Amino acid sequence: MDRWLRGFGLASLVANVGIVVTGGAVRLTKSGLGCPTWPRCTDESYTTTPEMGIHGIIEFGNRLLTFVVIAIAIAALLAAVLERPRRRRLVTLGLVTLLGIPLQGVIGGITVLTNLNPWVVGLHFLGSIFVITTAYLFWRRTVDRPVSSAPPRPLRHLAWITTLVSLAVVIVGVIVTGAGPHSGDGGAKRNHLDPELISQLHVDLVMLLIGLSVALYFAARIAGAPTRPAIILIVVELSQSVIGFVQYFTHLPVLLVGAHMLGACLVWIATLHALHATRSPDNA
Structure with missing residues (x-):
């Protein structure tokens, strides 16, 4: 179980950094409004359409990655809950990390609804920094040795x-x-x-x-x-x-x-x- 716990913790940290990079790719390819609304991609569809071209694919692809990051966070949290003896702080960090990801998705949706307001976009990045912090602390607690002094x-x-x-x-x-x-x-x-x-x-x-x-x-x-x-x-x-x-x-x-x-x-x-x-x- 310890090996799985450490592995899922590290995977969660890497995934949360990775989605920052893919989110940056959305912005740098001018695909920020590839899906012009939220939570749907268009007013009629939750997915991208051929008419939206490559920008729609890039933006929608980044949205889908959110579910991958959530799945990894759930796995890390379950591994922490099943650990014996259970460490309350570790479970709390796993839960905060998990809840922070969909919250980030909501902020990302607001960036779309505000036509990429730069202050909201900045808040979206800082939200990622917060989730990366909790993911790091989670992983760190899975590999730490006791401190004697x-x-x-x-x-x-x-x-x-x-x-x-x-x-x-x-x-x-x-x-x-x-x-x-x-x-x-x-x-x-x-x-x-x-x-x-x-x-x-x-x-x-x-x-x-x-x-x-x-x-x-x-x-x-x-x-x-x-x-x-x-x-x-x-x-x-x-x-x-x-x-x-x-x-x-x-x-x-x-x-x-x-x-x-x-x-x-x-x-x-x-x-x-x-x-x-x-x-x-x-x-x-």
Whole structure:
């Protein structure tokens, strides 16, 4: 049962990251209104029609993937319920992850009904970040070993500060996207913010995040705590920064924008990993 539990937990995490990438593909191929209404694909049909072309297929395909992600989340939750002895926190995380997925579907439907309003689209991405968080914590609890001693309080505080800045980077990155050219449909509105100004704020926050991550590495080393999570976080951040730098100066090609969306999820997961490494025995 432990093997199944870990497997379903990891599959749920991967699936929730994957649907972010496929959702990005919907936007980057201008298929955001491929199904122009919700919950149906057209006023008369729940499925795409030949007249809707490739955009309808892409949008409807992404909607169908939601059911795959839900199925995996159900399997993970059932494995947690059947585990003996049952861990209440694990079951709670599995349930929250499962409930978060259809809620995300509703927010996705609202994005269609509001003609891809950039603020609603941004909320949709942040909802995915929330579900990825609970899916990560679920999987993490299936592979963790007991913690014997509490980390130094300053290290824990630094990890939390790093996490909050990482979240700010994600949020501002979403706002940058809302000001950019990839709206998901040729007629969709943008948020009318200055792209250069908001991009500069995003870069400033990224630099702060990298600095905090380096500080977290040295703090963990001095405290005798594991340094590998901080190293992973720094490597992922630098890789994501390179992608962001190149995409900005090459005028946002769709493949790099898609890679940057995936990178945002990986940065957040690496941040959670670094924070989790400083957990106390009570929170293990």
